[in-house]
Amino acid sequence: MEAEELALRVPKGFRFGVATAAFQIEGAVREDGRGLSGWDDFTRQPGRILNGDTADTADDHYHRVAEDLTLMKRLGVDAYRFSISWPRVIPDGGHRVNAAGLAFYDRLVDQLLEAGISPTATLYHWDTPLPLEQAGGWLNRNTAERLAEYASVLGSALGDRVDQWITLNEPATVTLLGYGLGVHAPGKALLFDGLPSAHHQLLAHGLAAQALRAAGVKGGIGVTNVHMPVVPASDSAEDALFAQLFDLLQNRIYADPVLLGHYPEVSGPLAEIFAALSEQSAEDLAIIHQPLDFYGLNYYAPAKIAAGGGIATGNSEEAAAMSGLPFRLESWPDHPVTAFDWPVVPEYFGVALTEQVERYGQALPPVYITENGTSCFDQLADGEVADQARIDYLAGHLAAAFEATAPGGPASAMDLRGYYCWSLLDNFEWAAGYSQRFGLVYVDFETLTRTPKKSYDWYRRLIAASR
Numbered sequence: 001m002e003a004e005e006l007a008l009r010v011p012k013g014f015r016f017g018v019a020t021a022a023f024q025i026e027g028a029v030r031e032d033g034r035g036l037s038g039w040d041d042f043t044r045q046p047g048r049i050l051n052g053d054t055a056d057t058a059d060d061h062y063h064r065v066a067e068d069l070t071l072m073k074r075l076g077v078d079a080y081r082f083s084i085s086w087p088r089v090i091p092d093g094g095h096r097v098n099a100a101g102l103a104f105y106d107r108l109v110d111q112l113l114e115a116g117i118s119p120t121a122t123l124y125h126w127d128t129p130l131p132l133e134q135a136g137g138w139l140n141r142n143t144a145e146r147l148a149e150y151a152s153v154l155g156s157a158l159g160d161r162v163d164q165w166i167t168l169n170e171p172a173t174v175t176l177l178g179y180g181l182g183v184h185a186p187g188k189a190l191l192f193d194g195l196p197s198a199h200h201q202l203l204a205h206g207l208a209a210q211a212l213r214a215a216g217v218k219g220g221i222g223v224t225n226v227h228m229p230v231v232p233a234s235d236s237a238e239d240a241l242f243a244q245l246f247d248l249l250q251n252r253i254y255a256d257p258v259l260l261g262h263y264p265e266v267s268g269p270l271a272e273i274f275a276a277l278s279e280q281s282a283e284d285l286a287i288i289h290q291p292l293d294f295y296g297l298n299y300y301a302p303a304k305i306a307a308g309g310g311i312a313t314g315n316s317e318e319a320a321a322m323s324g325l326p327f328r329l330e331s332w333p334d335h336p337v338t339a340f341d342w343p344v345v346p347e348y349f350g351v352a353l354t355e356q357v358e359r360y361g362q363a364l365p366p367v368y369i370t371e372n373g374t375s376c377f378d379q380l381a382d383g384e385v386a387d388q389a390r391i392d393y394l395a396g397h398l399a400a401a402f403e404a405t406a407p408g409g410p411a412s413a414m415d416l417r418g419y420y421c422w423s424l425l426d427n428f429e430w431a432a433g434y435s436q437r438f439g440l441v442y443v444d445f446e447t448l449t450r451t452p453k454k455s456y457d458w459y460r461r462l463i464a465a466s467r
Contacts, residue, residue, distance in 0.1 A: 035091025155215025
């Protein structure tokens with residue numbers, strides 16, 4: 001779909017932005033007092049990261065902020081969602097603030113405002129300070145309290161200028177891949193015994209929201225999770241049961257306590273799995289259930305679930321790690337896949353939005369799509385990157401979102417206010433290293449030269465035409 005045609009569907013006042021994460025782009029791992037994170041340690045463990053890649057340099061954004069700001073300004077975005085490196089600001093995760101690290105973000109916020117770009121700051125995008133990780137990470141309740149202290153520092157330093165605050169990014173991914181399956185840091189393959197990490201992250205969200213408000217921040221406060229519509233692979237009772245289980249693990253146990261103030265009521269054969277969450281105190285749930293100014297929703301793909309272990313053909317390395325579970329991810333043979341082997345099913349973006357309305361109703365605050373995008377097999381040829389597959393993905397998903405939330409649509413009750421494309425730059429893609437490119441801008445990881453792709457121009461035209 002042409003950008004100008006799609007722009008006709010954009011609601012008035014809708015915000016367009018781009019998103020990144022500190023660990024994936026900044027580099028400068030040991031500069032200016034930055035401490036190590038659990039992810040730094042994870043990347044140094046043999047066999048953890050594809051091709052043995054590390055994020056020591058990544059996109060070198062720490063030294064190339066001016067260049068990357070110019071790219072954003074040319075793109076015409078309204079807002080930039082970035083994350084703040086916890087170990088750069090508080091190297092040991094304790095009480096000592098690294099002035100040089102904090103100054104980097106202080107300058108970044110000022111530069112964004114000078115460029116007319118609204119700052120959206122994420123407190124935690126997976127880079128737990130290594131001393132906290134070694135003390136148990138998110139299995140340790142103390143980590144939640146440390147995040148609140150970190151939030152207080154940032155609220156006091158930047159709260160007069162940051163427009164939006166996101167406490168956590170994707171606690172589901174941290175729990176499932178980091179503590180359940182072990183394919184992300186800290187690499188703990190605890191399966192369902194990793195669920196306490198979910199509760200402690202949610203507690204951290206609530207405590208951080210309280211700390212930001214106590215610091216008097218002027219910006220709105222929200223949280224982000226990745227939502228994945230889940231369907232059973234067949235009409236069998238077994239597939240339906242395990243689809244319900246995956247929906248709980250991926251979606252409900254995060255959104256329900258944040259938006260409704262309680263964990264989902266689970267009965268029958270699944271109840272024992274979630275016992276550690278159902279037994280949490282009313283006091284903790286009250287902390288988690290903070291008033292929110294917005295809810296951040298990340299979306300990439302739906303999931304099809306079948307009973308029984310094994311690995312579905314065509315799925316990503318996460319599916320391989322799931323081989324010890326009593327269910328598996330199935331492929332979507334009638335749909336194309338991304339370079340990550342994720343199914344491209346744009347209509348399920350509308351399903352994801354509709355599910356939020358149906359499940360949370362009046363409890364759902366205004367919503368921002370805080371991440372959406374795709375990895376492609378991008379190649380630089382004659383100075384250009386012709387990434388039509390990414391343009392098609394973005395156009396299809398945005399069209400589905402606008403259709404679902406338009407008057408008369410199934411999610412019309414949702415107050416959808418903005419969209420952040422993932423990502424501005426090709427970057428370090430966690431366990432996949434540099435093998436997956438999500439950026440609107442191509443990065444040569446040898447020279448660090450930035451080259452805007454065709455999708456960059458398409459997104460620029462969409463933003464310009466929608467105003």
